Amino acid sequence: MNETLLFVLLDLSGTFAFALSGATAARQRNLDLFGIGAVAFLVACGGGIMRDVCIGAIPPAGLSDWRYLAAAMAAVVATLGAYPLVVRLAYPVRFFDGLGMGFFAVAGAHKALEYGHNAEVAILLGVLTAVGGGVLRDVLLNRIPLILQKEIYASAALLGAIIEVGGERLGWSTQWVPWLGIVVSTGLRQLSLRYGWQLPRFTPPGAGERD
Amino acid sequence: MNETLLFVLLDLSGTFAFALSGATAARQRNLDLFGIGAVAFLVACGGGIMRDVCIGAIPPAGLSDWRYLAAAMAAVVATLGAYPLVVRLAYPVRFFDGLGMGFFAVAGAHKALEYGHNAEVAILLGVLTAVGGGVLRDVLLNRIPLILQKEIYASAALLGAIIEVGGERLGWSTQWVPWLGIVVSTGLRQLSLRYGWQLPRFTPPGAGERD
Amino acid sequence: MNETLLFVLLDLSGTFAFALSGATAARQRNLDLFGIGAVAFLVACGGGIMRDVCIGAIPPAGLSDWRYLAAAMAAVVATLGAYPLVVRLAYPVRFFDGLGMGFFAVAGAHKALEYGHNAEVAILLGVLTAVGGGVLRDVLLNRIPLILQKEIYASAALLGAIIEVGGERLGWSTQWVPWLGIVVSTGLRQLSLRYGWQLPRFTPPGAGERD
Numbered sequence: 001m002n003e004t005l006l007f008v009l010l011d012l013s014g015t016f017a018f019a020l021s022g023a024t025a026a027r028q029r030n031l032d033l034f035g036i037g038a039v040a041f042l043v044a045c046g047g048g049i050m051r052d053v054c055i056g057a058i059p060p061a062g063l064s065d066w067r068y069l070a071a072a073m074a075a076v077v078a079t080l081g082a083y084p085l086v087v088r089l090a091y092p093v094r095f096f097d098g099l100g101m102g103f104f105a106v107a108g109a110h111k112a113l114e115y116g117h118n119a120e121v122a123i124l125l126g127v128l129t130a131v132g133g134g135v136l137r138d139v140l141l142n143r144i145p146l147i148l149q150k151e152i153y154a155s156a157a158l159l160g161a162i163i164e165v166g167g168e169r170l171g172w173s174t175q176w177v178p179w180l181g182i183v184v185s186t187g188l189r190q191l192s193l194r195y196g197w198q199l200p201r202f203t204p205p206g207a208g209e210r211d
Numbered sequence: 212m213n214e215t216l217l218f219v220l221l222d223l224s225g226t227f228a229f230a231l232s233g234a235t236a237a238r239q240r241n242l243d244l245f246g247i248g249a250v251a252f253l254v255a256c257g258g259g260i261m262r263d264v265c266i267g268a269i270p271p272a273g274l275s276d277w278r279y280l281a282a283a284m285a286a287v288v289a290t291l292g293a294y295p296l297v298v299r300l301a302y303p304v305r306f307f308d309g310l311g312m313g314f315f316a317v318a319g320a321h322k323a324l325e326y327g328h329n330a331e332v333a334i335l336l337g338v339l340t341a342v343g344g345g346v347l348r349d350v351l352l353n354r355i356p357l358i359l360q361k362e363i364y365a366s367a368a369l370l371g372a373i374i375e376v377g378g379e380r381l382g383w384s385t386q387w388v389p390w391l392g393i394v395v396s397t398g399l400r401q402l403s404l405r406y407g408w409q410l411p412r413f414t415p416p417g418a419g420e421r422d
Numbered sequence: 423m424n425e426t427l428l429f430v431l432l433d434l435s436g437t438f439a440f441a442l443s444g445a446t447a448a449r450q451r452n453l454d455l456f457g458i459g460a461v462a463f464l465v466a467c468g469g470g471i472m473r474d475v476c477i478g479a480i481p482p483a484g485l486s487d488w489r490y491l492a493a494a495m496a497a498v499v500a501t502l503g504a505y506p507l508v509v510r511l512a513y514p515v516r517f518f519d520g521l522g523m524g525f526f527a528v529a530g531a532h533k534a535l536e537y538g539h540n541a542e543v544a545i546l547l548g549v550l551t552a553v554g555g556g557v558l559r560d561v562l563l564n565r566i567p568l569i570l571q572k573e574i575y576a577s578a579a580l581l582g583a584i585i586e587v588g589g590e591r592l593g594w595s596t597q598w599v600p601w602l603g604i605v606v607s608t609g610l611r612q613l614s615l616r617y618g619w620q621l622p623r624f625t626p627p628g629a630g631e632r633d
Contacts, residue, residue, distance in 0.1 A: 032410040034366045049265070054471070056480040058267040059323075063332045112481075121485045139350055139561060155456045199454040243621040245577045260476070269478040270534075274543045307574060 014100030019075030047132025126161025160185030225311030230286030259345025339373025371396030436522030469554025524631030550584025581608030
C-alpha cells in the first residue's frame with residue numbers, strides 16, 4: 001500500500017470514528033434523524049473546516065470532498081443500525097476516537113505547513129483540527145466542552161502537532177515522523193484513559209468573581 | 212418587476228423575518244437594547260456570513276451591504292415598537308420565518324455555485340445559510356439548537372438546496388427552479404408545523420455514556 | 423517612543439488583559455491547566471481571528487504572530503502564580519479589560535479599513551474584535567454571554583469603532599483619532615461600571631413563545 005492511500009484511509013477512519021462519537025452523543029440527547037446526521041458531520045468535519053478557513057484552503061475539504069460526507073453518513077448508519085453493539089463497543093470506539101484525534105493533529109499541522117504557514121500556525125491549527133469538532137459537538141449539545149475539563153486530550157493533540165512540525169522543520173524523514181506523532185499522541189491519550197492521568201488543576205478559592 | 216429586484220426583495224424579507232425571530236427571542240430572555248440588536252443581526256446574517264467565509268466571498272455581504280443591517284434594525288424597531296402585535300402575529304411571523312428559510316437555502320446554494328464550487332459545497336452551504344443564524348441564536352442564548360430537535364426544518368432547507376443545485380446542474384430554467392425550491396421547502400416546513408410532522412427519532416436506551 | 427511601538431505595546435497589553443480575564447474565569451470553573459491556557463488564548467485572540475478571517479487576512483495574526491501567544495501565556499502564568507493577588511486586584515483587571523476592549527475596537531476597525539473594506543465592515547468588525555473573545559469564553563463555559571445582558575460594554579466598543587472609522591473617513595489626524603476612540607469607549611465602560619449605567623431593557627410580558 002503506498003503512502004498516499006494509507007493517509008487517505010487513516011483520514012477517513014478518523015472521520016468515521018469522530019462521526020460515530022457525534023452520532024452516539026446526539027442519539028443519547030434524543031435528537032431526530034437530521035440532528036444526528038448534522039452533529040455527526042460537524043464533529044467529524046468541523047475542526048478541519050475551521051482549519052481550512054484559517055489557512056485559506058477555500059472551499060474547505062470537509063465541504064467539497066464527498067468522501068468526508070460519506071464517511072460521516074456511514075458512521076450514522078452504523079450507529080443507528082447497531083446501537084446496542086456500538087454502546088457495548090465503548091472501548092474500541094474510544095480507541096478509534098483517540099486514533100482519529102492523533103491523526104487529525106498530525107494531518108492538520110501538515111496541511112498548514114503545506115500551505116506555506118509558519119510553525120506556530122501549524123501547531124495551533126493541528127490542535128484545532130483535532131479538537132474543534134468535539135468542541136462544536138459539546139457547544140451544540142449545551143455543555144462545557146469535555147476536552148477542557150477531563151483527562152489528557154487536547155494536550156496529547158498538541159504534542160502530536162509539535163512532533164510533526166518539529167520533524168518537518170528538522171528535515172527528518174516524512175516516512176516516519178507522522179507516525180511518531182500519531183503513536184505518541186494516541187498512546188498518551190489511551191494511557192491517560194487507562195490510568196486516569198490528568199493535567200494539574202487548582203482548587204478554586206472562594207474568592208469573588210470579576211467580569 | 213424584474214427578476215433581480217424580486218430576488219433582492221425576497222432576500223431582504225427573509226433577513227427581516229429572521230431578525231424578527233431573533234429580536235423576539237432576545238427580548239423574551241430580557242437582554243438589553245444592544246443585546247437584542249446583536250442577536251437579531253446575527254440570526255439574520257450569521258448563516259450568510261459563515262457561507263461567504265467558506266466560499267471565499269470576502270468581505271461577507273452581511274457585513275458589507277448596508278441593506279442587510281438596515282433590514283435587521285428595522286425588525287428590531289418593529290419588535291420593540293409593536294411587541295404585543297408581534298406576539299399576537301405568531302403565525303404570520305412563523306410563515307415569514309419559514310419563507311426566509313426556504314429563500315436562504317436556495318439563494319445560499321446558488322451563490323456557492325456562482326463562485327464556482329461543486330454541488331456538495333452548494334447544498335451543504337445552502338443548508339448552513341438557512342439554519343446557521345438560528346443555531347447561533349440558540350447557542351448564544353444557551354440552549355440546544357431547536358432545529359436539531361424539533362419538527363422538520365433543516366431537512367426542508369436541505370430539500371430546497373438540493374432542488375436548486377439539481378435544477379441548475381440539469382440546465383433547467385433559472386426562471387422557475389428557484390421558485391420550486393422555495394415553494395417545496397417552505398411548504399414542507401409549513402405543513403410539518405400544521406400537522407406536527409417529525410423526522411423519526413429513537414428512544415435512547417438506558418445504556419452508558421462514552422466520551 | 424514612536425507611534426508604532428506604542429501601538430504594539432497597547433495591543434499586547436490588551437491581549438494580556440483579556441487573557442487574564444479568560445484564565446481567571448477558567449480557573450473559577452475548575453478547568454485543568456490546558457483548559458485554562460486554551461480559554462485564555464481564545465478570549466485574547468478569538469475576536470481578532472474572526473475579524474481576520476472576514477477581511478481576508480490569512481493566516482490570522484493571532485495564529486501566526488508569536489507575540490500574541492506569548493502575551494496570553496504570560497497572563498496564564500500570572501493568573502496561576504499570583505491568583506490571590508489577581509483576585510484582590512479585581513478593579514485593575516477590569517480597568518485593563520476595558521482598555522483592551524477600547525483598543526481592540528479601534529485597532530480592529532483600523533485593520534479592516536487598511537484592507538480596503540468599507541465603513542460598515544470596519545465598524546462591525548471593530549465591535550467583533552472587541553467582544554468576540556469574551557463571547558467565545560462565555561459560550562465555551564456554557565452561559566449566556568455577559569456582554570449581551572449586563573452593563574454598557576459592546577455599545578462602548580461600537581462607539582469607539584465609529585469614532586475611529588468616522589475620523590479616518592473625515593481625514594482627521596491619525597495622531598489623535600485612535601486615542602479619542604480609545605478614551606471615549608474605555609471611559610464610557612469605566613463610568614458605566616462605577617455608576618451602574620445600563621442600556622434600556624424591556625420587561626418581558628408573559629406572552630407566548632414563537633420559534
